[in-house]
Amino acid sequence: MGKPIETFSKKEREKKKFKKQLDKKDKAEDRKANSNKGKSLEDMMAYIDENGDISSSPPDPNKRKIMNAENIQIGIPKKESPAFADSLRNGIVTFYNESKGYGFIKDFASQESIFVHANGLTQAIQENDKVTFETEQGAKGLNAINVKKL
Numbered sequence: 001m002g003k004p005i006e007t008f009s010k011k012e013r014e015k016k017k018f019k020k021q022l023d024k025k026d027k028a029e030d031r032k033a034n035s036n037k038g039k040s041l042e043d044m045m046a047y048i049d050e051n052g053d054i055s056s057s058p059p060d061p062n063k064r065k066i067m068n069a070e071n072i073q074i075g076i077p078k079k080e081s082p083a084f085a086d087s088l089r090n091g092i093v094t095f096y097n098e099s100k101g102y103g104f105i106k107d108f109a110s111q112e113s114i115f116v117h118a119n120g121l122t123q124a125i126q127e128n129d130k131v132t133f134e135t136e137q138g139a140k141g142l143n144a145i146n147v148k149k150l
Contacts, residue, residue, distance in 0.1 A: 092108070101117060
């Protein structure tokens with residue numbers, strides 16, 4: 001039998017394999033040397049100070065801030081209806097569908113679009129009519145009621 005032929009690529013593969021094994025051994029030895037095993041609970045504890053930063057020492061109880069739970073706001077605050085919601089407003093009808101019985105009025109003062117239903121009308125209205133109206137809080141926002149043409 002003949003001697004096996006060692007080619008350049010075989011030698012390179014063997015070198016890479018050997019280097020990988022050495023790297024793996026080095027990493028294992030490094031992990032053993034820098035292991036956190038055997039530390040006490042106090043050495044592993046982390047604390048949050050009065051500013052919210054993580055520290056290794058417990059916070060000073062004298063610097064503790066007392067918070068009232070009712071003052072903490074979770075989520076988005078509900079939109080308060082404006083103070084002039086019950087007063088008479090003026091606006092223009094931007095859209096009205098007679099067959100479905102609803103539309104929208106653009107308020108002159110606040111420039112917001114307010115929903116109007118046929119039940120809130122005192123007179124028949126059409127698009128581009130100038131109207132006076134009052135508002136009430138509905139399920140999805142302000143609704144126009146007592147709508148009258150000017």
